[in-house]
Amino acid sequence: MKYYKDNREYIAALEKNNDLVRIKEEIDWDMEAGAIVRKVCEDKAPSPVMENIKDYPGHRYFGAPIATYPRLATVLGLDPNSSIPEIADEYLKRTKGNPPAPKILDKSEAPCKENIITGNDVDLLKLPAPMVHEGDGGRYLGTWHFIVAKDPDNGDVNWGMYRTMVYDSKTMVGPVLPFSDMGKMLHGKCAPRGKTLPFAMVIGPDPISAIASCAPSSIPEPELAGLMMGESVELVKCETCDLEVPAHAEIIIEGEILPDFQLDEAPFGEYTGYRTSPREPRTVYRVNCITYRNDPITTISNMGVPTDEGQLLRSFSLGLELEKLLRSQGIPITGVFMPPESTHHMMVVGVKPIYSNIAAQIAQLAFGSKLGPWFHQVVVVDDSIDIYNYAEVFHAFTTRCHPKDGIHVWDGVGTPLNPFATKFERTWSKGPKVLFDCTFPVDWDKNDLPRLVSFKTIYPQDIQEKVLARWADWGFNRK
Ligand SMILES: Cc1cc2nc3c(=O)[nH]c(=O)nc-3n(C[C@H](O)[C@H](O)[C@H](O)COP(=O)(O)O)c2cc1C
Incomplete structure (x- = not known):
């Protein structure tokens, strides 16, 4: 199975695909780099590698690493022009089977140990944390990274962004x-016991x-990563805590999370495309050690409008994990798609509507799952609609969803980042949920169903074929 051991190999692959721009001119970490990455996202332009960062000789930035479907296809070893369903099939294929346990490398084999800084020498300000947007509450080092932590009770390892x-220099x-x-480890286990939680942050x-x-x-x-790679992910032990980190990552920051003390954080441009969270007390990470590769490459994601x-990636994997959930329950779905432009707030589900209220069953399962807090709109269409075709879904939404009987609203868990949420809802992670049932009721007489008037549905097969056979010859651009 094709995969890239580190961002250096991946950058070379993007360069080969003409999907990378190297910037050799000096770029300021103070908003200029952020502005470049933002424009790249909005234009769906190639990923930028900035090789000369003001005040930080020897450091480099890699922006918008997987911000487009062609880049996601490349990561999964596919042709960059693959369609979304083809990329989805590859994800489903790669996330099936028995996950291999991680392989622990000797420290001498791990590039992330090329430089090791501990004790008084630790200084976060020596890393080129960008000021990503104007108005951010500070400089953000962790924008495309993850944090490794171990559950204090059962030892389960979690990687999360x-x-x-x-x-400051150590915080x-x-x-x-x-x-x-x-959050469950910190708020449910460490905070009540007054115990710190060791962490390692993986940049790049x-x-x-x-x-x-x-x-x-x-x-x-760590096992999911190995499963998707087709072989064990290579990890290495941390210097100052009992955690392991990807051996080929660019920068590792080790330390402890303090459960009983908070400091002010934010505002920040967020994934919803807005700056929503106020500056308020949040989780504190005290840093003990930094290790990094020579000429390290800091990854930058610039969150903002889609x-x-x-x-x-969150839309893509949330949609496909929800698809697995619905299939595991035997619901006759044709697929699930979360449009990334919805900032993973809308789940579109295709289903064979073979019994009443199947849309409500789908929505209740999805909203009730662990993934429920991250989205609040479920749109259910029947199996005649291509869920990846925005025009077809929008047409179904505006013509088949009964404005009274087709819309169902529930209370649920939500994120404090929802721009529409009230202050009270944000404070208490409350999130209302809505289902748009765009299927015609199964109790309607089949002969009374409104007939879709389209080339594919309204003409006999032989007429369609006759027209299509000569379409290009007539000079129409056939897709
Ligand atoms: C770029 C990015 C930034 C994120 N920032 C946060 C964050 O600051 N706090 C948070 O709780 N979740 C954040 N998330 C969502 C978590 O990463 C996500 O829930 C992750 O899968 C953790 O999974 P878990 O819920 O299984 O722990 C972020 C996601 C992405 C992609």
Whole structure:
């Protein structure tokens, strides 16, 4: 199975695909790099590698690493022009089977140990944390990275992306939502016991490990990464705590999370495309050690209006993990797609509507799952609609969803980042949920169903074929 051991190999592959731009001119970490990455996301332009960062000789930036489907296809070893369903099939194929246990390398074999800084020499300000957007509460080191932590009771390892802002030379701060895996460790176990939680932050992870860390799979992330690579992920022991990190990552920051003390963090441009969270006390990371590769490459994701890699990958993997859930329950779905432009707020489900209220059953399962807090709109269409075709879905939504009987609203768990949420809802992670049932009721007489008037549905097969056979000859551009 094709995979890239580190971002250096991946950058070379993007360069070969003409999907990478190297910038040799000096670029300021103070908003200029952020502005470049933002424009790249909005234009779906090639990934930038910035090789000359102001005040940080020897450091480099890699922006928008997986912000487009062609880049995601490349990560998964596919042709960059693959369609979304083809990429989805590859993800489903790669996330099936028995996950291999990680392989622990000797420290001498791990590039992330090329430089080791401990004790008084630790200084986060020597790393080129970018000021990503104007108005951010500080410089963010953790924008495309993950945090490794171990459950204090059962030893389960979690990799999760939780943003981190540099607070001072030895301190970072950031939000850890209470329903995330690390949130449950911190708020449910460490805080009540007054115990610190050792952590390791991985900056510049290889692209598959990055995907695994933000995929809402039930498989522990180091094993999921190995499963997606087709062989064990290579890890190495930390210097100052009992954790392991990807050996080929660019920068590792080790330390402890303090459960009983918070510092102010934010605002920050967020995945919803807005700056929503106020500056308020959040989780504190005290740093003991930094290790890094020679000429390290700091990854930058610039969250804002769609599409950045967080939106793209979270939509992609949330949709496919929800698809697995619905299939495991025997629901006759044709597929699930979360448009990244919805900032993973809308789940579109295709189904064979063979019994009443199947749409409500789908929505209740999806909203009730572990993934429920991250989205609030479920759109259910019948199996005649191509769920990846925005025009078909929008047409079904506007013509088949009964404005009274087709819309169902429930209370649920939500993120404090929802721009539409009230202050009270944000404070208490409350999130209302809505189902748009765009299927015609099964109790309607089949002969009374409104007939879709399209080339594919309204003409006999032989007429369609006759027209299509000569279409290009007539000079029409046939797709
Ligand atoms: C770029 C990016 C930044 C994120 N930042 C945060 C964050 O600051 N806090 C948080 O709780 N979740 C954040 N998330 C979502 C978590 O990474 C996500 O829930 C992750 O899969 C953790 O999984 P878990 O819920 O299984 O722990 C972020 C996701 C991405 C892609």
